[in-house]
Amino acid sequence: xxxxxxTGIVFAxxxxxxxxxxxxxxxxxxxxxxxxxxFGSLLSGVPWGGDGAAWQWFVPGMLIMLGxxxxxxxxxxxMTEMTGGSLDxxxxxxxxxxxxxxxxxxxxxVMLVAQSVLIILVVLxxxxxxxxVGALVAMLLLAVIGxxxxxxxxxxxxxxxxxxxxxxxVQQTLMFPLLMLSGVLLPxxxxxxxxxxxxxxxxxxxxxxxxxxxxxGQLTGTSVLYGVLSAVGFAVAGVLVxxxxxxxxxx
Amino acid sequence: MIRTRGLTRNFKVKRQIVEAVRGLDxxxxxxxxxxFLGPNGAGKSTSLRMLTTLLRPTSxxxxxxxxxxxSDAAAVRRRIGYxxxxxGAGPYFRVRDELVTQGRCYGFSAEVSRRRADDLLGTxxxxxxxxxxxxxxxxxxxRRLDIALGLVHQPDLLFLDEPSSGLDPQNRANLWEHILRLxxxxxxxxxxxxxxLEEADTKAERxxxxxxxxxxxxxxxxxxxxDLAGDHVTVRTDNPARTARIADRIPSTRGVTVDGDxxxxxxxxxxxxxxxLLRALDAATVDVRSAEVQRPTLDDxxxxxxxxxxxxxxxxxx
Numbered sequence: 001x002x003x004x005x006x007t008g009i010v011f012a013x014x015x016x017x018x019x020x021x022x023x024x025x026x027x028x029x030x031x032x033x034x035x036x037x038x039f040g041s042l043l044s045g046v047p048w049g050g051d052g053a054a055w056q057w058f059v060p061g062m063l064i065m066l067g068x069x070x071x072x073x074x075x076x077x078x079m080t081e082m083t084g085g086s087l088d089x090x091x092x093x094x095x096x097x098x099x100x101x102x103x104x105x106x107x108x109x110v111m112l113v114a115q116s117v118l119i120i121l122v123v124l125x126x127x128x129x130x131x132x133v134g135a136l137v138a139m140l141l142l143a144v145i146g147x148x149x150x151x152x153x154x155x156x157x158x159x160x161x162x163x164x165x166x167x168x169x170v171q172q173t174l175m176f177p178l179l180m181l182s183g184v185l186l187p188x189x190x191x192x193x194x195x196x197x198x199x200x201x202x203x204x205x206x207x208x209x210x211x212x213x214x215x216x217g218q219l220t221g222t223s224v225l226y227g228v229l230s231a232v233g234f235a236v237a238g239v240l241v242x243x244x245x246x247x248x249x250x251x
Numbered sequence: 252m253i254r255t256r257g258l259t260r261n262f263k264v265k266r267q268i269v270e271a272v273r274g275l276d277x278x279x280x281x282x283x284x285x286x287f288l289g290p291n292g293a294g295k296s297t298s299l300r301m302l303t304t305l306l307r308p309t310s311x312x313x314x315x316x317x318x319x320x321x322s323d324a325a326a327v328r329r330r331i332g333y334x335x336x337x338x339g340a341g342p343y344f345r346v347r348d349e350l351v352t353q354g355r356c357y358g359f360s361a362e363v364s365r366r367r368a369d370d371l372l373g374t375x376x377x378x379x380x381x382x383x384x385x386x387x388x389x390x391x392x393x394r395r396l397d398i399a400l401g402l403v404h405q406p407d408l409l410f411l412d413e414p415s416s417g418l419d420p421q422n423r424a425n426l427w428e429h430i431l432r433l434x435x436x437x438x439x440x441x442x443x444x445x446x447x448l449e450e451a452d453t454k455a456e457r458x459x460x461x462x463x464x465x466x467x468x469x470x471x472x473x474x475x476x477x478d479l480a481g482d483h484v485t486v487r488t489d490n491p492a493r494t495a496r497i498a499d500r501i502p503s504t505r506g507v508t509v510d511g512d513x514x515x516x517x518x519x520x521x522x523x524x525x526x527x528l529l530r531a532l533d534a535a536t537v538d539v540r541s542a543e544v545q546r547p548t549l550d551d552x553x554x555x556x557x558x559x560x561x562x563x564x565x566x567x568x569x
Contacts (some may be wrong), residue, residue, distance in 0.1 A: 006356075013352040017343050026253035076344075085337015086349075089400055092303050092333040094325055 004093045007129035007246035010103025014077075015110065029115045032066045036119065037183065040126075045079035055128040060138065060211035063116045064204060068148045068175055070115075075153035075167060087249060097246035102239065103149035112146045113139055119221050131217030137224075144231040145207050151238030158209045181207045206230035252408055252440045253302060257311035260297050271297040273464040279442060284434065286455030287444040290561055296336060297442035297518075299412050302442075303333045313329075316407060318474040321487035329357070332406035333476060336413050339397040342386025346377060346396055348405060349385060357404035367568065371399040374429060393423045398426060401432060409433070411443035415450060427454055448549045448561060460553060468558050472549060480551035481505065482521030487512045487540040488532065497531050504528075512540070521545075 018024055040058050081087040083203045090100060116139060122128060153171070160167035179185060181195065182204035188196055210227020218224065258275035261268050272294040278286050286522050287295045300306035302313055304324040312319065318326040340349040347368055354364025372378045375395045377493035380388060387394060394417060401409060411430075415423040431454075445451050451458050452472045460468040460475070468475055484504075488494045494514045498507045503524055507516040518524040532539055553561045 007357045009352065013344065014353075017345075017349055020345070084339075084342060085335050086339055086341040086344075088305060088335045088340035089333070089353075089397075090330065090339060090356065091305055092328055093353070093360065094328045094358045174346050236350070 003096065003099055006099035007103045007106065009095065010090075011106045012098050012217060014104055014107035018107075018111065023116075025114055029066065029118065030161060031069060031081075032062045032115075032119065033122070035065065035185075036062050036123070040123075042246065046227045051211045055123050055126060056216060057187075058213060059067075059119065059123055059128060060215045061182075061208055062119060063112075063142055064145070064182065064208050065179060065184050066115055066119070067112050067142060067149055070108045070112045071079065071149040071153035073189075074104060074150040075157035075171065078104065078157040079156050079161070079164060081165055082249060083164065084158065086158065091249060093206055097249075098239075098243040100240045101151060101154055101246050102147075104154060105147050105239075105242070108150040109143045109146040113143055116142060118163065130215075134214040136212050137219060141207065141227060141231055143208060144235050145204070147233035148238035149234075151235070151242035155238070155242040158245040158249055161249070178202060178204055181205065184208055186228065203230045207234075252281045252283070252311070252458065253277060253314055253442065255302070255311065255313040256370065258298070258301060258308055258313050259310045260301060260306065261309045262293075268373055270464055273411065274299070274462075275466060276556050277466065277469075281427070281440055281442065282438050283444070284441045284455050284456060284502050285457045285459060286449045286451035287442065287459050288446070288448070288553075288561075289444075289461035290446065293461045295461055296412055297446065297464075298461070299333075299410055299442075299444055303331060303410050304328055305333075315440060327351060328541075330407050332401040332404065332409040334397050334401035334409070334411045334414055336416070338385070338393050339400040340385035340393065342384065344385055345382055346385055347381040348390070349370065349396070350399060353400050353403040359404070375399045376425075390417045391419060394418055395422070395426070399530065400429065402429075404569075405433075405437055407437075408440045408442065410565070411441065415445070415447060438497040446561065452549050457560065458549065460549075460556065462553075462557055475552045476547045477519055479555045480518045480547035482524075482547060483515060483545040483551075484518055484525055484528065484530070484543070485513055485515045486528065486542045489538040493535065494532060494537055497535055497537070498528060501527060501531070 036058070040054060046148070078087065090099070120128065120135065156170060157167055160170065179197040181202045183189075185200060188199050191199070206223070206226040207230055211222040213221060213223045215228075255277045258272060258277075259270070260272045261270050270271050275298055278486065287298065289295050289330065297306065301308050302315060304320050304327050305322065313426060314320070315327045315425070318330070318331045320327050350368035350371055351361070351364045351493050354367045359367065368513065372381050375398065377392065377395055380392060388396065388565065391399065394414070398414065401411070409430075415426055418426060430441060436442060438444050441455065442456070456471060458468070458475060459466055459471065466547075470478070486494060489512070491509045491514050495507050495509050498504050498514060498516050501525055503518050503520075503526060505515040505518070507514065525542060529542060550561050
């Protein structure tokens with residue numbers, strides 16, 4: 001199958017620098033780890049937290065945050081290649097545009113999963129309770145949402161290709177509200193009603209809730225179902241939008 | 252190999268429509284070596300980007316090796332190589348990795364791709380840099396890598412956008428050696444843009460001059476120069492005024508001017524006219540101090556066609 005081969009070629013190209021220099025995997029993790037240490041320590045002091053429970057609530061959200069951060073690099077890498085000329089060189093080869101998008105995104109997803117595993121290993125000694133099957137499904141869900149985030153980020157890079165700064169402005173402006181309104185950092189239970197309404201239209205909210213349920217070992221239930229639906233829908237939309245955008249790249 | 256009819260591309264810049272390429276009609280046969288010459292902003296790169304499927308034409312059509320660039324882009328891409336103005340290799344990727352990837356992109360097996368990569372590292376003298384990140388290379392080294400990337404699949408048709416810009420004379424000579432060898436070996440059709448006059452003049456078999464998005468001349472450099480510019484003859488004598496009158500009487504001379512003791516004129520064939528002029532001056536007892544025939548450059552051609560010199564047109568002091 002040609003699409004799979006081409007995606008593999010693009011993926012192999014993207015991932016090779018990381019294999020040659022594995023320490024780079026750690027760089028992207030800095031922010032979530034700092035948040036984990038600072039927030040996590042704070043959370044263990046609040047009433048509904050306490051001991052391992054704080055981690056159980058906080059870590060799944062951090063993985064989503066890691067996913068959001070990783071997408072910055074998907075779009076950023078595409079942006080540098082667009083301005084530098086190496087994307088043009090790839091675009092003139094017979095490799096399809098969608099393979100370029102999916103291959104790139106797949107690399108970000110693999111990185112995301114690798115970083116997530118590292119984070120879980122780090123929190124294990126601090127009382128994080130691991131439900132193996134739930135965690136595996138949670139990782140899969142994380143990969144799916146990562147595809148969507150990576151693809152949307154690439155689409156944004158293409159749309160903003162003539163004003164590079166616009167890419168960062170949009171990405172940064174979207175990132176924090178998305179984080180806050182998905183309940184990654186703080187629970188939205190006591191939020192004003194308009195915030196809760198907004199969080200209900202944020203696809204990430206459902207994914208975060210599903211991640212929490214899965215890491216708690218709940219494999220069934222509505223939150224997992226909604227999370228999976230939301231992530232799959234988001235990923236499909238992202239790939240469609242991203243593939244469309246990739247066709248504009250040369251213009 | 253290349254056939255375009257009415258190929259046009261407009262851009263919107265600040266709500267105004269800029270016609271970058273206006274109705275390009277171009278035919279290039281297999282095996283030709285064509286230089287696209289014109290000042291910056293003339294539409295060279297835009298044309299090239301349309302021919303290489305990177306940019307959609309606003310109107311008109313272009314076929315490469317019989318395949319339409321819009322409806323059959325995939326077939327076009329398999330047949331062409333493209334060396335753009337930018338850097339073909341990503342800055343965070345290793346030199347050899349990028350060459351191998353390029354081979355894989357054209358459907359070669361991993362093993363063949365590695366062999367091609369190593370061959371090209373050799374011919375482009377990049378062996379020592381194989382494991383460096385492309386971003387750490389010097390300008391000339393990166394350009395050689397760009398060319399290597401364009402040659403991995405030995406295309407039938409090679410597009411080069413300003414291939415030698417930023418190269419020192421030695422690297423430029425090396426580059427041309429590679430391009431010409433490839434041509435001899437495989438009969439590759441080469442289509443390049445350049446604003447180096449000397450390069451278009453000495454290397455290309457055919458020069459297509461473009462200005463303001465239109466082709467304004469298309470022939471061999473020799474014929475363009477003979478037809479449009481002619482040779483420059485300069486004689487220095489003890490009586491410039493009389494010299495000018497005598498020169499004017501010779502039917503083929505044009506644009507006779509006097510500057511101090513020097514009299515200059517343009518003629519289609521300087522080598523033949525000079526003896527005639529010298530005999531006439533001798534008969535009129537004008538004492539000739541020196542005589543010189545200067546071959547025209549493509550810049551003279553551009554000047555004759557547009558009234559501007561190529562250098563002026565680029566806003567670069569000559």
